[in-house]
Amino acid sequence: MSVGFKVLSPGPLTTVQDRGRFGYQAYGMPVAGSVDPYAPRLANLLVGNDEDAAVLEMTLRGPELEAAAPGVVAVTGADLGATLNGQPLPAWQAVAVSPGDRIAFGWARSGCRAYLAVAGGIDVPAVMGSRSTYLRGRIGGMEGRALRAGDTLRVGPAAPEAGRCVGLRIPEGWIPRYDAPITLRVVFGPQADHFTRAGLETFLNGRYTVSKDADRMGCRLEGPKIEHARGADIISDGIPPGAVQVPGHGRPIVMLADRPTTGGYPKIATVASVDLHRIAQARPGDRVCFTAVSRAEAVELLRAQEAAFRDLAARLGDPARPPTGRHPVRPEGPDPADSRR
Amino acid sequence: MNGAPRLLPAGERALVVELGDEISPQVNARVLALAAALEAEAIPGVLELIPTYRSLLIHLDPLRVSPEALEERVARLAQGLHELRPPEPTVTVVPVCYGGRFGPDLSFVCQHTGLRPDEVVRLHTGGTYRIYMLGFTPGFPYLGGMDERIATPRLDAPRLRIPAGSVGIAGAQTGIYPIDSPGGWRIIGRTPLRLYDPLRDPPFLLAAGNYVRFRAISPADFDRIAGEVEAGTYPVETATHAGG
Numbered sequence: 001m002s003v004g005f006k007v008l009s010p011g012p013l014t015t016v017q018d019r020g021r022f023g024y025q026a027y028g029m030p031v032a033g034s035v036d037p038y039a040p041r042l043a044n045l046l047v048g049n050d051e052d053a054a055v056l057e058m059t060l061r062g063p064e065l066e067a068a069a070p071g072v073v074a075v076t077g078a079d080l081g082a083t084l085n086g087q088p089l090p091a092w093q094a095v096a097v098s099p100g101d102r103i104a105f106g107w108a109r110s111g112c113r114a115y116l117a118v119a120g121g122i123d124v125p126a127v128m129g130s131r132s133t134y135l136r137g138r139i140g141g142m143e144g145r146a147l148r149a150g151d152t153l154r155v156g157p158a159a160p161e162a163g164r165c166v167g168l169r170i171p172e173g174w175i176p177r178y179d180a181p182i183t184l185r186v187v188f189g190p191q192a193d194h195f196t197r198a199g200l201e202t203f204l205n206g207r208y209t210v211s212k213d214a215d216r217m218g219c220r221l222e223g224p225k226i227e228h229a230r231g232a233d234i235i236s237d238g239i240p241p242g243a244v245q246v247p248g249h250g251r252p253i254v255m256l257a258d259r260p261t262t263g264g265y266p267k268i269a270t271v272a273s274v275d276l277h278r279i280a281q282a283r284p285g286d287r288v289c290f291t292a293v294s295r296a297e298a299v300e301l302l303r304a305q306e307a308a309f310r311d312l313a314a315r316l317g318d319p320a321r322p323p324t325g326r327h328p329v330r331p332e333g334p335d336p337a338d339s340r341r
Numbered sequence: 342m343n344g345a346p347r348l349l350p351a352g353e354r355a356l357v358v359e360l361g362d363e364i365s366p367q368v369n370a371r372v373l374a375l376a377a378a379l380e381a382e383a384i385p386g387v388l389e390l391i392p393t394y395r396s397l398l399i400h401l402d403p404l405r406v407s408p409e410a411l412e413e414r415v416a417r418l419a420q421g422l423h424e425l426r427p428p429e430p431t432v433t434v435v436p437v438c439y440g441g442r443f444g445p446d447l448s449f450v451c452q453h454t455g456l457r458p459d460e461v462v463r464l465h466t467g468g469t470y471r472i473y474m475l476g477f478t479p480g481f482p483y484l485g486g487m488d489e490r491i492a493t494p495r496l497d498a499p500r501l502r503i504p505a506g507s508v509g510i511a512g513a514q515t516g517i518y519p520i521d522s523p524g525g526w527r528i529i530g531r532t533p534l535r536l537y538d539p540l541r542d543p544p545f546l547l548a549a550g551n552y553v554r555f556r557a558i559s560p561a562d563f564d565r566i567a568g569e570v571e572a573g574t575y576p577v578e579t580a581t582h583a584g585g
Contacts (some may be wrong), residue, residue: 019538024546026391026475028475028478030479136520137478137520137539184442187351189349192348235481236393237357237396238355238357238393238396238474239396240352240398241352260476261391262475262476263476267351270539272352273352273354291380295350295352295408299403299408302354
């Protein structure tokens with residue numbers, strides 16, 4: 001374990017995250033973890049890390065870091081105009097850094113969250129089995145908080161093949177277009193029966209926009225009110241990731257990484273896992289609409305995605321078998337031209 | 342409602358099993374019994390179980406266990422629930438210093454209920470409270486069984502910060518804030534216990550299906566116990582709950 005980076009300036013909200021803190025939801029502990037499950041996974045793949053390795057998640061604008069040791073990094077997710085010593089730092093690619101190198105980020109041009117992975121992973125103490133930062137609970141990550149100027153980030157030992165990762169790139173067809181309108185595939189339930197027929201139609205046909213109150217806990221949407229059939233209270237029950245809650249005001253909220261484990265508002269539908277990364281990258285003002293899929297379809301989408309990831313991991317870096325060009329489930333969601341609107 | 346469980350999809354990676362449509366010890370006990378039965382089955386692909394008042398949220402990996410196959414197994418387990426004996430519940434005694442700087446809303450509760458402070462404390466400490474579930478924040482217990490005579494409505498506008506350990510009343514419910522959080526409950530006292538400590542093993546003091554009793558302590562006792570909690574030497578009082 002060595003010091004990998006010094007934080008010169010932290011950016012508005014940069015936290016250490018891994019895939020989340022599991023095993024304690026029955027005790028009220030939110031999962032936290034990277035809001036986007038897709039981009040950091042690819043970043044870790046590029047630098048030879050396990051999928052569990054902790055990364056930096058940066059929101060809308062990134063930090064300024066100085067490398068303190070030689071290493072390999074990869075930046076994915078929102079385009080924050082990353083630079084290395086003032087020159088453009090290519091995203092979705094593994095890049096070597098040397099001591100003294102400065103990595104800086106500007107404002108997001110599209111998307112909302114960018115991820116930086118480093119070979120060896122960000123090394124902070126695991127709390128209750130995870131390095132994810134749960135901000136409200138002030139645990140995990142860097143002392144339970146966002147990064148500050150003056151922090152030092154330690155890095156774990158890199159995988160032996162990390163050096164050979166330099167130059168590896170994610171194929172173009174796997175890189176989402178964050179500026180496209182967002183269509184989220186959803187499975188109805190568990191409380192779809194708490195809404196009128198008109199309410200369900202509004203939900204599927206409505207055009208929503210992301211509110212400025214969106215955060216790591218939930219993406220609040222503005223747009224047509226969804227009509228409840230029997231009031232907006234339920235006996236508090238569990239909230240799965242991607243649940244679409246509709247409180248009394250009738251506007252949907254897509255529940256994300258820092259969501260509480262339980263809640264008392266009806267949930268009209270749940271976003272298919274393969275589309276969570278799209279809503280994770282939504283910025284205030286972005287357009288969002290919903291389209292229904294069956295649970296079986298959602299499972300097949302997940303199955304295709306996992307098979308594609310395995311294939312990508314096997315072929316990345318093998319010049320004789322380059323990875324196939326495109327992510328099978330269109331990382332940006334269904335083609336906007338296909339949507340029924 | 343005592344019929345078959347309702348199985349509801351929650352996306353493709355979670356399943357909701359509703360065992361009733363009311364808040365009652367009987368329905369809650371069935372939820373916890375189902376959770377215990379599922380744990381015992383140790384089905385590959387069942388990742389995490391979240392028991393709540395009247396339903397169980399099951400997190401699953403649909404590439405390891407099909408949601409439909411899991412639904413069938415759950416339906417069969419639910420049929421045999423009345424035969425299951427849940428583990429013996431325990432009662433945890435939570436020492437609370439009522440009023441003063443620890444209970445800024447005790448006087449409001451008195452005003453609202455027409456009771457004297459010592460009467461409010463007597464009624465609050467007189468009950469044995471069932472822990473229906475934990476949620477809202479890490480370690481926050483949803484407690485049932487509070488005496489209706491001390492029910493008091495919440496604050497109109499929540500406080501930005503309620504200190505960890507605060508004991509409050511909101512409507513007919515009572516609860517304890519394990520961490521600093523915003524909240525609208527009427528705060529009547531504070532416990533020096535740490536319901537939640539991420540560095541402790543186990544991190545959580547309370548669990549659904551068990552019980553809580555409150556015991557009034559003095560400010561001096563509060564400070565003494567707080568010191569022992571800090572040092573990790575305070576023996577939390579737990580007993581078997583008679584009567585299930």
